[in-house]
Amino acid sequence: MNRIITDDNVNISFKHTRSNVACSSICILAHGITVDMTEGGIFDRMAAQINDIGIDTLQFDYRGHGNSDGKSKGMTIAGEVLDLSAVFNYCDNIGYRSIYLLAASFGAVSTSCLPFYYKKKVDKLILWNPVLNLKKTFIEPLLPWGKESFNKASFEKMNETGSLFIDGEFEIGAALVNEFYLYHPEDQLKEFDAPIMILHGDKDTYVPYEVAKDCSESLDNCTFKTIAGSEHGFGRIEDEEMVVNSTIAHLKS
Template sequence: MQRVELISVDGIRLEAALHPAVSSPCRGVVLLVHGVTVDMDEGGGMFVRLAERLVAAGFDVARFSFRGHGGSGGTQRGVTIAGECLDLQAAVTLVAERFTGPVSVVAASFGAVSTALSLPWLEDRLHRLVLWNPVLDLRHTFLAPELPWGVENFGPEAQERLRDKGFLVVDGAFELGRVLFCEFDRYRPSEQFLASSVPALIVHGDKDSAVSYPIAADAAGRREKVLLHTISGSDHGFDSREREDEAISVTTDWLVEQSAVMA
């Protein structure tokens, strides 16, 4: 693994890590896009373990932390969807400069927002897309939450703090600012996903208490070239080592199969 630094177009410094494939010929490169409140390791180090599996299977891998996350520049309260789209653009540019071969993306949770919104310009250079418990509907996840995690973190008390102090605290640790909260009412990631034709895999737990499984399943059923893999009984982020391993294995196997189709 090589740690590197990249700069978003608005000058924000981002930490990143590159994992060259350990076998040849290379199957392509996979860019890993993490969720909110975590960093390029993803919760519990899942992206590190996924990277290890992918490089062993013949893929180059790149990871990075969005602004306001991990060791990247910026602040938590300054995180915006628009800013994350700029960060993703910088990461895609890094991948193009450092690696050759087809590019695939694995995006987890909130990472699916910037990824889906970037599909109008990203799709032509994207080989395959994997979404882990993706946020496809910002309103139902954050503005009018129905699931326990959303109610706890974005309910009336949290929104009152947002009005008074300019931020609310997610999971007791991440300070989410009012600009990002306002963006939740403006963006429709599901529309961009449904308009895309990139072959995709969605991996989602059917007991997710943070991000709606039915919304993801509905999106999978409404678009061609989408495979839905349900992890039975799993909460958000895959809530046991066994379920994490299932998500990693399914993702790696599918990307290997798709690289064979391409060949």
């Protein structure tokens, strides 16, 4: 597996796939929390479709995920920003003239919080079911998934042990939870000049749909597409087809 080294010396696992034609464009795919660069398989299928239209792709594992260095307990938003920045540097060094970015779920947090320098390098941005309000997703969760893992009992236990478990399995540390109070992705998303497309299922029980919709309406450069009846992750075949087709259309526009 290929490796990129971040500024804080973390080895990040990645997969760089070239299209069948010579091109100067690449799409970076940033996955969500608890998963890896495949995003449950949908990123692999999406990358293949992107390659078919003549755009290279780069998938990677954030630190503490997949085959990258680090434990999940040590992951932080600041660390994920360093990971994504290192991926941008890699693409820059190759000489790509156009960089597109697709972020799913929690991947939208590090995307939104990228340094201004990298935001200006993004030519098109696509967000799937994005986490844009950390308070409403984790600290005072509005939806069932968040309430199950982020509640009074789990926070009290975290204060004792330093750990909190998402879905009872994926261990995160107090440092990440503390960051939930400090970062505001919905505000930092406004720093992108590139055309943005947000796709969100209106039956999402993980990440608030209305937050993403409201955020899109505050941005002049953003279009919002509702995936009717879809849960988080676009699990139904028809949902995935709609998301993939919309993503391809945005990249080709």
